[in-house]
Amino acid sequence: GDSVTQMEGPVTLSEEAFLTINCTYTATGYPSLFWYVQYPGEGLQLLLKATKADDKGSNKGFEATYRKETTSFHLEKGSVQVSDSAVYFCALSVTQAGTALIFGKGTTLSVSS
């Protein structure tokens, strides 16, 4: 079945460091791909999305490119801030109306000043 695999955390970085969180997926059909962020005690917020191969999603300095050939959607940011500390989830949605998202297990990012 469809699945998402994220790199294990926690990821600990110093402020202004470069961030990569790896995400790979298995899916039949042509999924849309998403990154969500969760701050402590809150729900999930959409960070960025990509709907077809080679699309690049971007928001708040974060980027991810939909790579069909490697079935990947890695999240990157050039210079992290303390405020980026959160849990990041990679997710996919197959192209069927109303289908729920399939999530990775989440990666905790901790940024220190």
Added chain:
Amino acid sequence: DGGITQSPKYLFRKEGQNVTLSCEQNLNHDAMYWYRQDPGQGLRLIYYSQIVNDFQKGDIAEGYSVSREKKESFPLTVTSAQKNPTAFYLCASTLLGSNQPQHFGDGTRLSIL
């Protein structure tokens, strides 16, 4: 502002008791979802509904029930048959159609007394 409201934020259940978690949205979204979040396990789908008076089981529906009498509302009941209900519960909604991101509420944390 449009959004998803979950209540209560914290809930405690006694042995043998059923409890109901509320989820209301004013986004005019067609589909609504309930997820359960446990530490290190990501989000798992409990139930979802694409239309009023219709809903489908997700991956972990046992011990839970839902109703969808109004488009705006999708309450989740955690029954006494759910032996391990302690978790963070998240409600989400989306427009039907491919590539639509899900919007999340702020969650309800359920604990056992």
